[in-house]
Amino acid sequence: MTERNYTTVNPCVMCQPMGSVMAFKGIENSMVLMHGSQGCSTYMRLHLAHHFREPVDIASTSLSEKGAVYGGSENLKKGLKNVMARYHPKVIGVTTTCLAETIGDDVGRILKEFREEEKDAEDVHIISVSTPSYEESHSTGYIKAVEAIVRYFTESGIGKDIFNNKLNVVLGENIAPEDIRELKRILASNIGPRSFIFMPDTSETFDAPMTGKAEKIFPGGTPQSEIADMKNCAASIGLGITSDNRALDYLEAKYNVPAKRVPMPIGLEYSDRFMSALSEIAGSEIPETYKKERGRLIDAMVDVHKYLYGTRVAIYGDPEMVLGLLSLSLENGMYPVLVAPSCKTSAFKECALERIDRMNLDCDVKILEGLDFDAFNDAVKEANPEMLIGNSNGKYISQQIGVPLIRVGFPIHDRVGAQRILMMGYRGAMSMVDRITNTILEAKDIELEKKWLQNKESNLPGSCCDRTPAHAHLH
Numbered sequence: 230m231t232e233r234n235y236t237t238v239n240p241c242v243m244c245q246p247m248g249s250v251m252a253f254k255g256i257e258n259s260m261v262l263m264h265g266s267q268g269c270s271t272y273m274r275l276h277l278a279h280h281f282r283e284p285v286d287i288a289s290t291s292l293s294e295k296g297a298v299y300g301g302s303e304n305l306k307k308g309l310k311n312v313m314a315r316y317h318p319k320v321i322g323v324t325t326t327c328l329a330e331t332i333g334d335d336v337g338r339i340l341k342e343f344r345e346e347e348k349d350a351e352d353v354h355i356i357s358v359s360t361p362s363y364e365e366s367h368s369t370g371y372i373k374a375v376e377a378i379v380r381y382f383t384e385s386g387i388g389k390d391i392f393n394n395k396l397n398v399v400l401g402e403n404i405a406p407e408d409i410r411e412l413k414r415i416l417a418s419n420i421g422p423r424s425f426i427f428m429p430d431t432s433e434t435f436d437a438p439m440t441g442k443a444e445k446i447f448p449g450g451t452p453q454s455e456i457a458d459m460k461n462c463a464a465s466i467g468l469g470i471t472s473d474n475r476a477l478d479y480l481e482a483k484y485n486v487p488a489k490r491v492p493m494p495i496g497l498e499y500s501d502r503f504m505s506a507l508s509e510i511a512g513s514e515i516p517e518t519y520k521k522e523r524g525r526l527i528d529a530m531v532d533v534h535k536y537l538y539g540t541r542v543a544i545y546g547d548p549e550m551v552l553g554l555l556s557l558s559l560e561n562g563m564y565p566v567l568v569a570p571s572c573k574t575s576a577f578k579e580c581a582l583e584r585i586d587r588m589n590l591d592c593d594v595k596i597l598e599g600l601d602f603d604a605f606n607d608a609v610k611e612a613n614p615e616m617l618i619g620n621s622n623g624k625y626i627s628q629q630i631g632v633p634l635i636r637v638g639f640p641i642h643d644r645v646g647a648q649r650i651l652m653m654g655y656r657g658a659m660s661m662v663d664r665i666t667n668t669i670l671e672a673k674d675i676e677l678e679k680k681w682l683q684n685k686e687s688n689l690p691g692s693c694c695d696r697t698p699a700h701a702h703l704h
């Protein structure tokens with residue numbers, strides 16, 4: 230494996246503002262203004278549009294040499310005015326890029342000046358997040374932006390300080406719109422449709438229905454009034470356990486909202502933990518529908534065990550998803566020979582080892598955090614998996630070593646439907662189990678077809694091999 234620590238070649242992570250954009254896109258009527266050079270927003274728009282197959286507008290303050298030397302105050306103020314005039318958003322997320330951070334622009338001061346100068350800006354919530362991309366990753370940018378949004382609205386004076394007896398549900402990592410819809414379905418039927426605040430909610434904004442109307446900002450997202458009301462909730466549940474969920478910590482410390490953290494509900498065990506947490510919070514039984522879904526999942530797992538057992542798999546991508554898929558692969562008898570979360574987090578290793586140690590595995594599991602794709606490719610070759618599970622950036626290594634890749638997570642550039650991939654809950658686990666099994670069966674078919682063709686060629690007239698009909702080899 231490549232031994233080096235002096236450079237990164239093809240990082241597995243994207244930069245912090247990307248995560249920040251994902252969080253802001255889950256807030257109702259919001260627009261992002263990226264403070265820095267123009268290329269940053271272009272790169273992010275492209276990535277997001279390819280993945281979600283939606284137009285994703287991100288404004289940029291387009292700092293040039295002048296801004297880099299004299300500061301970006303003028304550009305930022307002009308940018309805010311343009312965004313307000315063209316998009317009429319209720320929320321503007323100002324997220325910094327490497328350039329703005331490197332020149333040390335005091336964004337807080339510039340925004341204060343802007344508010345004093347522009348009376349039209351009174352009705353617009355401008356929230357800034359510092360996202361220097363020469364450190365950490367898009368995952369950190371997401372967590373930071375969620376925290377900044379929750380802090381801003383809970384301190385904004387919107388609404389009243391009256392106990393609402395609701396549950397906050399705060400994501401620790403960006404997930405597919407389909408998964409959000411599934412989680413909201415589970416929450417609605419377990420604790421009631423109006424008994425939770427889901428934050429951030431990209432189920433509509435990143436997967437908008439075609440209405441024939443050109444929307445500058447897609448409808449949907451968590452309403453500002455609900456975010457402001459998060460401080461009045463009875464409890465919070467954080468989805469994700471490998472990193473600190475700063476918004477949850479903040480609500481707990483400042484407003485005494487007790488928080489529970491559970492893994493992303495991927496696979497049987499982690500979905501069970503989510504369902505139990507909900508039932509505990511609601512003080513009610515798990516509804517019959519979910520007991521049946523659980524039963525169907527177990528039935529599916531029994532059906533496919535003979536195909537999945539012992540399949541060597543390499544799992545990579547964002548840490549919470551990787552942990553969930555590790556759990557799913559273990560409970561299905563697979564051998565997760567390589568587990569590579571895209572960035573280093575405070576608790577990934579501990580959580581992964583806790584899950585692995587409860588199994589009596591016949592293989593070694595290599596956990597490598599924060600690799601770049603160059604080192605990841607070497608690690609894959611060494612681990613010799615029969616299948617990869619992760620985003621589409623792994624396709625080159627999968628083609629090189631000739632093993633299938635199951636595309637999940639972000640980004641998926643080379644296939645459609647990424648926004649509709651379901652992984653969460655019992656139904657998500659069933660869908661994953663089916664996908665993995667069918668991929669194995671397909672690979673076996675291809676292998677068989679190759680052999681069949683080889684046999685056919687060797688049986689052509691003139692060949693010295695026996696003349697058994699080729700199709701006989703299929704049985």
Ligand code: SF4
Nearest residue numbers: 244269272326327362
């Ligand atoms: S790493 Fe920095 S310069 Fe590159 S796109 Fe991200 S914010 Fe922009």
